[in-house]
Amino acid sequence: MKDRKSLVIEAFFLVWILCSTVPMFSAHQVAFPSQTRSLQMIPLNEPCVLPGWTDGKYHDYDVTREMLVGFNDKYGHLVSVFSLGKSVQMRDIWCIRITNENNTSHKFSCLYDGCIHGNEWEGAEACLYFAEFLLINFERNVTVRNLLNTSEVYIVPFVNPDARQKDNRFNQNGVDLNRNFDVHFGRFLGGSYPFGTLFGLIQIRYLYFPKVLLVTNSGPHPFSEPESCAMRDLQKQLRYRDFSFYLTLHTATHDFRCMSDKIIRSEYVLSARELAIFNYSKYWVQNHTEYEAYEDKGGFGFGSSTSYCFKECHVASFCLETYNDDPWFRHGRHTHLVHWMNTTLPIFLYLLVNIENFHNWDTPDIEPVLPAGVPPPP
Known part of the structure; x- marks a missing residue:
């Protein structure tokens, strides 16, 4: 009988042969509306100020925790900071909820998160x-005040805190967390597979076939990792708080992504109305920021947080890929941090001013008037 090592080697060769014979999918142009109706305008009611950040000053896990505690101390009526659970190495996965606690009127909720890949700072x-x-703008800006009177904004800066500290894409167990959600799970041709460990000792984090396919470790089963479980539980809890949209932040392909209607054997159903809402959102981003609308190529899906959120919670789910030099394994600091922060602000605000429209699956046609200097020139 063949030993385990021989079987693993043969399996790798079989996978390579399969991948080398898979035809490439043709690209499809995103269908944008040829024109839009006149957008409603939500002014920012100057004065409106930007955070006083400086280039090169990044926030690691410990500094971020101190920053969130500082927000809680200074803006107690607006901020609630709590842990969603622990990472593999027992770090808290912090979440900050921002809303006017003194206003008890009906509110819609939304979720922003980042760093599910720890090297995407x-x-x-x-x-x-x-x-x-x-x-900083709640007291000085009527529009921001109204938004926080009618919305609950949930923000999770570090979904993958262990990997952020090590500047690594994968969590401590060697799992790509954005392949660990229970949707399109473990589809090799989608770029994910439950590799596990070699001989029970060596983590197999990815296989790379140059110019053909990159396959990352999805984990042994959906939600095998504490970090993805924490995000799943938060998303499900928000369903009872009029959950309206979800935006996850990645790097580095410099585009804005929505749900696809071209997934092979898709595990969710996307209606024509929902597709129109997603296309409208991409149209707005492409025409008002330097980010491009992602050209949907279809494929097999790969266990992402956005696909899971749409499937299970049925809310508008988006991915924004900010800029750095490499979309997979670029590490560390990057130049012009403040510039890139200000390129994301229009998209954050566009989604937030349309929170009720997204909740009702109405056209997101409210356009924010942005602070001076935002968005910055490319």
Whole structure:
């Protein structure tokens, strides 16, 4: 009988042969509306200020925790900071909820998160930047005040805190957390597979076939990891708080992504109305920021947090890919941090001013008037 090592080697060769013979999918142009109706305008009622950040000053896990505690101390009537659970290495997965606690009227909720891949630092930074923007403008800006009177904004800067500390894409168990959700799970041709460990000792984090396919470790089964479980539980809890939309922050392909209607053997159903809402949102981003609408190529799906949120919670789910130099394994700090934070702000605000429209699956045609200098020139 063949030993385990021989079987593993043969399996790898079989996978390589399969991948090398898979035809590439043709690209489809995103169908945008040829024109939109006149957008409603939600002014920001100057004065409106931007956070006083400086380039090169990133926030690691410990600094972020101190920052969130500082927000809670200074803006107690607006901020609630709590842990969603523990990571593999027992770090808290912090969440900040921002809303006017003194206003008890009906509110819609939304969720922003970052750093599900620990080497994609800008996602977490954008979350923190937006949180600070809302807090420092609540007293000075009527629009921000009204938004926090009618919305609950949940922000999770570090979904994957262990990996952020090590500047690594994968969690401590070697799992790609954005392949660990219970939707399109473990589809090899979608770029994920439950590799596990070699001989029970060596983590198999990914297989890379240059110019053909990159396959990352999805974990042994859906929600095998504490970090993905924490996000699943939060999303499900928000269903009871008029959950309206979800935005996850990644790097680095510089585009805005929505749900796809081209997934092979899709585990969710996307109606024509919902597709129109997603296309409208991409149309707005492409025409009002430097980010492009993602060109939907279809495929097999891969266990992502956005697909799961749409499938289970039926809310508008988006992914924003901010910029750095490499979409997979670029590490560390990047230049012009403040510039990239200000490129995300229009998208954050556009989604938030349309929170009720997204909840009702109505056209998100409310357009925010942005602070001076936002968005910055490319």
